Amino acid sequence: MALGGVFMSDTDGNIGSSSTTSTEKVTGLLFDISKQESFFDEGAGLAAKDKLQGTVIEINSMDDLKDLGITPYSADSNVDLLFGIPYYHIKHFFGIQGDSGRLFIMFADCSTDWSAIDQMQRAAHGMINQLGVWTEQSLWKQTDEMAETYSIDLVTGLQSKAASLADENAPLSIVLSANPAVIATADEPKKQVELSKIPSCIIGARFVTVLLGQGLDADVTAMQVANPNVTPVGNIGAALGCLANANVQESIAWVNKFNLIGYFPDIEMGFGDATVADDKLTSSLKYSSLNKIQLDDLDDKGYVFLCKYSGLESGVYFSKDQTCSDGDYRTIARNRTIHKSRRAVRNALLPYVNSPLKVDPSTGYLSTAKITMFQNIVSDILTTMQNNEEISGFSVTIDKNQNVLKNDTLIIKYSLVPVGVAARIEVVEGLALTNK
Incomplete structure (x- = not known):
């Protein structure tokens, strides 16, 4: 007979289509370096190897980054750890959620599985409530050129990992920033994305949210182009900052609370035609070039992206807080709410086991x-x-x-x-x- 305890499980009620604690703010950010073959063998990665390789680090403020060798983009590959992308996102996180907090980070090779997430949650004693995954693995793949759409990748594996953690009473919401600029194929990867072929990411994965879009500015362009994999820099630091700042029932797309204009002066998708010419992508799909039908289509397919509203020219916002599910747990807020109740109820009942x-x-x-x-x-x-x-x-x-x-x-x-x-x-x- 198994050990006793308090075991929590969720049910879907088929209901159809404010204060926080420090625990609810605990956040994780995983950088998948599987596409950087020499990450810890040269340059800034080699210099930080002893501190970062295979290790989960807790960061409490921006002051902690210097000792770890995490610095802003400088165009010097010997100094810039992962082209300055980690610094960029961590700065956004602390800028939005507050100058101090609890952010667990890890640099790991996730090419075969997502076991690094288990390691991060163990290091945080199960307290990570929201976890960002920044990876250069392709978000979409094309196995049949005649198919009408690409297929979505990575989401199922992350959903499975999050579901297993929920069963172990360490539930979390995962926000995914993968590489939409390069389509995985059976042969050579494709750098030209056809908008009409972008698939829906609503596949019943309640624990996962897929992010698209990034800031349109010189540093972001330089960081993306400096990377041979032309992976978009993305907006995952800002998303995590909003989640840590939000009460559990609040959407990160709340216009009155989460205006991100200070972090994103303008918007682009970071994909389109990722062929590099004159230190720029041939096409990065500027937000202004997308029409309402195209934006509505991305929204209907379940993606969360940076957007603007007519009449609020000085504002940049997240489009929604949609998860990859259309059931009861179709928003991050609903998942965070049930996760909070689960943790609190379990802790209250444990003394009675x-x-x-x-x-x-x-x-x-x-x-x-x-x-x-x-x-x-x-x-x-x-x-x-x-x-x-x-x-x-x-x-x-x-x-x-x-x-x-x-x-x-x-x-x-x-x-x-x-x-x-x-x-x-x-x-x-x-x-x-x-x-x-």
Whole structure:
């Protein structure tokens, strides 16, 4: 018989289409260096090898980066660790979430699996709530030239890893910044992306969100072009900063709270035609070159990207907080909310593992007093979340007919009513003769 404990699982309620703790802000950022064959053998990587190779590092402020050899882009390959990309994203993270915090980083070869995520979560004692994965592996692949669309890559593997961590009571949300500029094929990779062939990333992967887009500025262009793999720099540092700054029920696309103009003066996708000419990509798909139909199509396919709104010229925002799922857990906010309740309820119940459970002697079933006690334990946690406006409501159910004498198992069920989000606001306007 397995060890006792408190084991949490989620259910999908088929519901259709505010304060935080320091624990909710704990964040991870994994840099997959599998496409950098000599990363720790030369230049800045060699200089930082003893500190970074195979190691999970906790960073609490930008002051920690200098000793690690993580510096801003300078166009000197002997100084710039991964072309300055790690510094860029870490700076965005601390700039948005606050000058100090808990960010766990790791540089690892993830070409065969995502075991580095396990290592990071262990190093953080299971406390990482949101994890960014920056990788140069291709986001899309083409196995059949006659196919109407590419196929999505990487998401399934990351979903599987996150699901296994959730089963181990260390749930997290993963935001993925992969390489959309290079299409993987059976032969030579392709650097020309056809927008019409971009596939949907909504494949039932509730723990994963796919990011697209990056800042349009000279440094970002230089960092991408300096990399032989022409991997877009992306926006993962800003996404993680927004998540760490947000209350669990809040969307990182909330216009009033998350204006990113200070970090992205303008926007491009970073893919299109990634052939380099005159120190620039032939086409990087500037945001201004995409029409509403193309942007709506990317949104419908589940991607989260940087965007602008007409009338707010001085603003840059994330489009949504969509996950790769269209079920109950279709947003990062809903996942973070259920993850918070899961951690809190489990911690509250752990002291009662292997505790005596008084039963009604006339039935052999759990006593009313014990049912009330356990209902109150869970309700107290969820009431606090409701008072903080992290959830709209909840219910806690304990079947009074449980035969704990027979199976030594207590089953508690609770459901959350999430906070809604105004992703779309529709207004009907017109002229009238009177105001009645």
